[in-house]
Amino acid sequence: MKKVINVAEHVVEEMLQGMALAHPQYLRRVEGFDVLVRVNSPVGGKVGVVSGGGSGHEPAHAGFVGRGMLDGAIAGAVFTSPTPDQVYEAIKAVDSGGGVLLIIKNYSGDVMNFEMAIEMASAEGITVDKVIVDDDVAVENSTWTIGRRGIAGTVFVHKITGAKAETGAVLPEVKRVAEKVIANVRSMGMALDSCTVPAAGKPSFILEENEIEIGMGIHGEPGTHRESISTADEITTHLVNKILADMPLSSGEEVAVMVNGLGATTLMELYVVNRKVADLLGNKGVKITKTYVGNYMTSLEMAGFSVSVLKLDSELKELLFAQADTPALVQF
Amino acid sequence: MKGSIYEVMAVIGQAIINNKQLLTDLDAAIGDGDHGINMARGFEAVGAKLQSLEPDKDIGTILKTVGMTLITSVGGASGPLYGTAFLRAANLGLGRYELDKEIAANMLAVAITGIKERGKATRGEKTMLDVLEPAYDAFVEAAGAQKSLIECLESACESARLGVEFTKTIVATKGRASYLGERSIGHQDPGATSSYIMLQTLLEYIRC
Numbered sequence: 001m002k003k004v005i006n007v008a009e010h011v012v013e014e015m016l017q018g019m020a021l022a023h024p025q026y027l028r029r030v031e032g033f034d035v036l037v038r039v040n041s042p043v044g045g046k047v048g049v050v051s052g053g054g055s056g057h058e059p060a061h062a063g064f065v066g067r068g069m070l071d072g073a074i075a076g077a078v079f080t081s082p083t084p085d086q087v088y089e090a091i092k093a094v095d096s097g098g099g100v101l102l103i104i105k106n107y108s109g110d111v112m113n114f115e116m117a118i119e120m121a122s123a124e125g126i127t128v129d130k131v132i133v134d135d136d137v138a139v140e141n142s143t144w145t146i147g148r149r150g151i152a153g154t155v156f157v158h159k160i161t162g163a164k165a166e167t168g169a170v171l172p173e174v175k176r177v178a179e180k181v182i183a184n185v186r187s188m189g190m191a192l193d194s195c196t197v198p199a200a201g202k203p204s205f206i207l208e209e210n211e212i213e214i215g216m217g218i219h220g221e222p223g224t225h226r227e228s229i230s231t232a233d234e235i236t237t238h239l240v241n242k243i244l245a246d247m248p249l250s251s252g253e254e255v256a257v258m259v260n261g262l263g264a265t266t267l268m269e270l271y272v273v274n275r276k277v278a279d280l281l282g283n284k285g286v287k288i289t290k291t292y293v294g295n296y297m298t299s300l301e302m303a304g305f306s307v308s309v310l311k312l313d314s315e316l317k318e319l320l321f322a323q324a325d326t327p328a329l330v331q332f
Numbered sequence: 333m334k335g336s337i338y339e340v341m342a343v344i345g346q347a348i349i350n351n352k353q354l355l356t357d358l359d360a361a362i363g364d365g366d367h368g369i370n371m372a373r374g375f376e377a378v379g380a381k382l383q384s385l386e387p388d389k390d391i392g393t394i395l396k397t398v399g400m401t402l403i404t405s406v407g408g409a410s411g412p413l414y415g416t417a418f419l420r421a422a423n424l425g426l427g428r429y430e431l432d433k434e435i436a437a438n439m440l441a442v443a444i445t446g447i448k449e450r451g452k453a454t455r456g457e458k459t460m461l462d463v464l465e466p467a468y469d470a471f472v473e474a475a476g477a478q479k480s481l482i483e484c485l486e487s488a489c490e491s492a493r494l495g496v497e498f499t500k501t502i503v504a505t506k507g508r509a510s511y512l513g514e515r516s517i518g519h520q521d522p523g524a525t526s527s528y529i530m531l532q533t534l535l536e537y538i539r540c
Contacts, residue, residue, distance in 0.1 A: 076407050083407050107409075107508065108508070113408075146506055200356065204365050217511070219364040221363075
């Protein structure tokens with residue numbers, strides 16, 4: 001393992017210290033906890049929006065804490081859900097009386113820990129609700145699995161839900177919008193190479209020199225299959241077709257696109273991918289209203305990318321274009 | 333037979349820490365490869381927490397401390413599941429300093445119910461329940477046949493061992509391993525394995 005770290009067990013703590021030092025205009029550490037909240041939390045007159053998960057997905061989740069997106073983010077151990085007490089502290093720190101909405105990615109551990117935090121907060125009289133993001137079309141949504149995974153499409157949920165909360169909308173309204181995003185966003189990823197969890201010290205999986213995994217999750221979970229590497233256009237076509245098979249789009253519809261790097265893939269390659277995504281959607285007469293290309297939901301130093309497509313209506317479009325001011329996403 | 337619950341938990345914790353690599357490797361094959369790391373971190377925290385407790389605490393207090401510490405230090409799915417199990421069992425141990433067969437069986441029963449409720453899981457889905465439920469059944473059957481506590485635990489551990497083997501033959505439908513579908517066959521479940529290690533360690537401790 002070759003990483004710029006001190007001690008594997010201290011990585012998350014030292015990262016949080018570094019983030020708080022880098023972005024004092026945005027972030028404040030909840031003392032004694034692995035929680036970063038907006039510097040002026042709790043922000044009055046609005047619902048608090050909280051997300052989080054295992055570390056290793058930076059800039060997610062704390063990078064999206066700021067005006068127009070999240071109020072707070074909890075950092076678990078690398079690739080491991082945060083514990084209920086940590087989530088509970090985040091809820092308490094951002095609640096200004098209007099209640100709190102938790103944005104959870106669909107993993108058994110995340111759902112259980114966040115639900116326990118809801119029970120703790122409810123016992124203290126705080127109104128908390130949740131939405132569960134499951135945008136990954138790589139894995140079947142059937143009674144035989146725990147359902148689809150939450151991956152990069154979660155960033156769209158952060159953006160639009162945060163914008164809605166910023167308008168002063170009440171909790172049920174904020175939740176309605178979050179669920180609308182979840183219903184209209186689909187993602188699929190692929191990996192060229194593995195990543196190493198610091199505490200494990202060795203790669204999570206092995207891909208041969210010319211091998212790629214299609215449908216790879218953001219913690220190195222298996223995808224649909226492995227195959228020999230092909231061109232950017234061929235890989236992108238495969239991912240976009242899987243997304244479109246699940247969420248058909250017709251001519252004239254509007255979408256937002258995110259081409260998300262998993263950590264070790266260059267912006268150069270991501271732009272090559274984006275060119276093909278635009279081409280494929282354009283050929284169908286689909287209008288791409290907004291495009292994000294970059295590292296938003298990474299998987300440590302994994303090489304690879306994911307494509308997310310969000311179908312827009314006038315409400316989602318307006319909220320997507322609303323202002324956001326966070327360490328990792330600024331929109332004016 | 334010796335033993336305070338305090339010692340029992342320390343020994344179980346050490347067994348989990350000793351098997352950190354095994355549990356992590358099993359999880360890497362079908363999950364996300366952190367079960368051993370998370371469980372070891374949890375039981376190291378449990379060890380530190382128990383040392384700060386007065387040694388004369390009742391069984392309920394010790395188990396509650398174990399449960400709360402696991403919930404706040406493990407994360408992932410195993411933290412809430414094992415934490416809930418120990419918290420539920422703790423309720424039956426409040427004010428008690430000794431366990432008999434009946435209370436031990438009831439503790440296992442409420443722990444299993446807690447895991448089912450928290451994880452929304454049932455037996456046969458390649459989880460720790462495939463070890464704990466057969467173990468409970470065997471324990472109760474042996475107790476019904478007027479066996480000693482050690483004999484009951486021996487039956488439970490044998491069923492638990494078979495339960496671990498059984499998880500190799502079935503498809504995972506809960507947790508991250510469920511994404512593998514048929515590809516999860518042939519692999520033993522890491523959570524089932526950690527449950528078996530706990531039961532087996534308890535038996536070995538009481539035997540000697």
